[in-house]
Amino acid sequence: MLEIKCPYCGKRSQNEFAYGGDATVKRPELNKEVPDEEWDTFVYYRKNPRGNHLELWHHISGCRQWFKAKRNTATHEIIDTFELSDDIGDAS
Amino acid sequence: MKKYSVFSLIKNALSHHQNWDVAWRDPEPKKEYEVIIIGGGGHGLATAYYLAKNFNIRNVAILEKGWIGGGNVGRNTTILRSNYMYNANNLFYEEGMKMWRNLSQELNYNVMYSPRNILNLAHSDAQMNAYSRRGNSMRLNGIDAQLLYREDIKKIIPFADFSSNCRFPIFGALRQPAGGTARHDAVAWGYARGADDLGVDIIQNCEVTGFDVNNGKIQGVQTSRGNIKTKKIGLCVAGSTSLLAEKLNMTLPIEAHVLQACVSEPIKPLLDQVVTFGAGHFYCSQSDKGEMVMGGDLDGYNSYAQRGNLPTIQHVLTEGVALFPNLSRLKILRTWGGIMDMSMDTSPIIDKTHIDGLYLNCGWCYGGFKATPVSGLTFAHTIAKDEVHELNAPFRLDRFHTGHLIDEKGIGTKTWIS
Numbered sequence: 001m002l003e004i005k006c007p008y009c010g011k012r013s014q015n016e017f018a019y020g021g022d023a024t025v026k027r028p029e030l031n032k033e034v035p036d037e038e039w040d041t042f043v044y045y046r047k048n049p050r051g052n053h054l055e056l057w058h059h060i061s062g063c064r065q066w067f068k069a070k071r072n073t074a075t076h077e078i079i080d081t082f083e084l085s086d087d088i089g090d091a092s
Numbered sequence: 093m094k095k096y097s098v099f100s101l102i103k104n105a106l107s108h109h110q111n112w113d114v115a116w117r118d119p120e121p122k123k124e125y126e127v128i129i130i131g132g133g134g135h136g137l138a139t140a141y142y143l144a145k146n147f148n149i150r151n152v153a154i155l156e157k158g159w160i161g162g163g164n165v166g167r168n169t170t171i172l173r174s175n176y177m178y179n180a181n182n183l184f185y186e187e188g189m190k191m192w193r194n195l196s197q198e199l200n201y202n203v204m205y206s207p208r209n210i211l212n213l214a215h216s217d218a219q220m221n222a223y224s225r226r227g228n229s230m231r232l233n234g235i236d237a238q239l240l241y242r243e244d245i246k247k248i249i250p251f252a253d254f255s256s257n258c259r260f261p262i263f264g265a266l267r268q269p270a271g272g273t274a275r276h277d278a279v280a281w282g283y284a285r286g287a288d289d290l291g292v293d294i295i296q297n298c299e300v301t302g303f304d305v306n307n308g309k310i311q312g313v314q315t316s317r318g319n320i321k322t323k324k325i326g327l328c329v330a331g332s333t334s335l336l337a338e339k340l341n342m343t344l345p346i347e348a349h350v351l352q353a354c355v356s357e358p359i360k361p362l363l364d365q366v367v368t369f370g371a372g373h374f375y376c377s378q379s380d381k382g383e384m385v386m387g388g389d390l391d392g393y394n395s396y397a398q399r400g401n402l403p404t405i406q407h408v409l410t411e412g413v414a415l416f417p418n419l420s421r422l423k424i425l426r427t428w429g430g431i432m433d434m435s436m437d438t439s440p441i442i443d444k445t446h447i448d449g450l451y452l453n454c455g456w457c458y459g460g461f462k463a464t465p466v467s468g469l470t471f472a473h474t475i476a477k478d479e480v481h482e483l484n485a486p487f488r489l490d491r492f493h494t495g496h497l498i499d500e501k502g503i504g505t506k507t508w509i510s
Contacts, residue, residue, distance in 0.1 A: 048346060
């Protein structure tokens with residue numbers, strides 16, 4: 001059982017949360033010409049690291065806030081969680 | 093290789109089974125190979141086998157980080173089927189089903205192929221319509237499929253919940269009679285023995301640590317047992333694909349996720365079908381040892397851990413008990429996890445790459461086991477001829493740029509909800 005620390009509610013069991021995927025993926029800027037490759041990369045391509053991974057979680061059965069978690073994909077250790085507005089780079 | 097037969101069994105029984113040949117050698121790596129397959133799982137072993145058998149390329153090595161058959165080929169729930177809707181999947185997996193039918197004879201190794209029906213249960217009118225459409229798609233591609241109704245299902249699995257207060261009543265099912273199971277370890281061992289006999293070197297405990305690439309061409313690999321030269325590399329490493337691709341500065345449309353499965357304590361024969369629960373994600377068959385073999389959802393977060401958490405097991409077994417109430421009194425004997433290479437459209441990738449001599453076989457999600465023979469056949473073709481086979485032509489990497497996705501499940505890029 002993972003225990004995930006929601007930045008708003010504190011530590012809760014993983015049953016209350018839904019996963020939201022890689023948080024480092026950046027949508028291309030809309031006010032410029034975006035090449036197809038860039039769109040494809042944004043939509044489909046993932047770094048998929050073994051080790052620290054910055055990812056989105058949703059406290060769906062709790063406060064319903066989205067937040068970011070830095071979690072180790074090899075050990076499942078959750079290193080820290082952050083509010084969406086926190087700029088913490090790519091966590092690696 | 094000495095052929096296995098009833099006579100060899102009697103002969104070896106008389107000598108107390110002390111004189112059996114080893115099934116495959118344990119060779120030292122040579123300095124150079126014509127083709128190197130990375131990954132000694134089902135797909136890697138099958139690829140090497142067909143390279144030697146169909147294309148007479150015998151100077152081949154399989155490099156395996158651990159031991160052969162220790163990854164997903166030994167961790168799956170052994171289900172075989174070709175009950176897809178899209179033509180690309182139907183034709184590809186059905187070719188695989190044809191190969192399963194005589195694989196034991198082909199390999200002289202009993203893979204225990206058991207065509208025992210796969211029943212995809214439907215729990216609403218809408219689901220019956222969807223299965224009817226899928227069944228028609230299968231039949232148009234020459235695959236037998238039958239739509240069954242509640243009364244038919246009652247005769248086949250009378251111990252399922254047919255009570256009046258059932259939350260998800262069974263409306264019917266799509267049945268593929270050729271669907272079934274095979275003994276997964278035997279598949280790995282059979283292909284290993286067959287490949288070794290044709291001259292393939294199976295090198296275990298040999299981890300690939302880097303690649304030698306010059307002018308966009310593969311020159312060799314660096315391994316924990318020294319550098320080996322080669323012009324062609326086939327990557328068959330499932331969950332570890334992104335890690336090796338990273339060493340080649342490649343990013344792929346793949347995420348690694350952990351999928352768990354479990355078996356109950358062994359019981360007397362109960363279930364002679366493969367059954368999937370349509371109102372959630374639960375599938376079940378009974379092994380020859382009597383264990384109920386069960387699986388379901390991914391844990392749902394990126395993982396390389398080969399182990400999951402209990403909430404998913406609880407969720408899957410809750411569905412199991414909703415379908416078969418009599419499972420509730422069984423004890424779970426063991427659970428385990430494997431790392432799935434989840435592709436972004438839930439379909440595999442078998443292709444060449446922009447690096448000359450590097451070939452990719454990945455993105456199997458959790459459907460890789462049933463494809464072992466046909467994956468090996470088409471990947472061997474792709475490597476040997478340097479062009480894709482017509483069966484894997486739809487499964488190219490560039491579909492994520494051209495938009496020709498094979499999105500069988502229609503879930504978009506949220507691979508973890510499939």
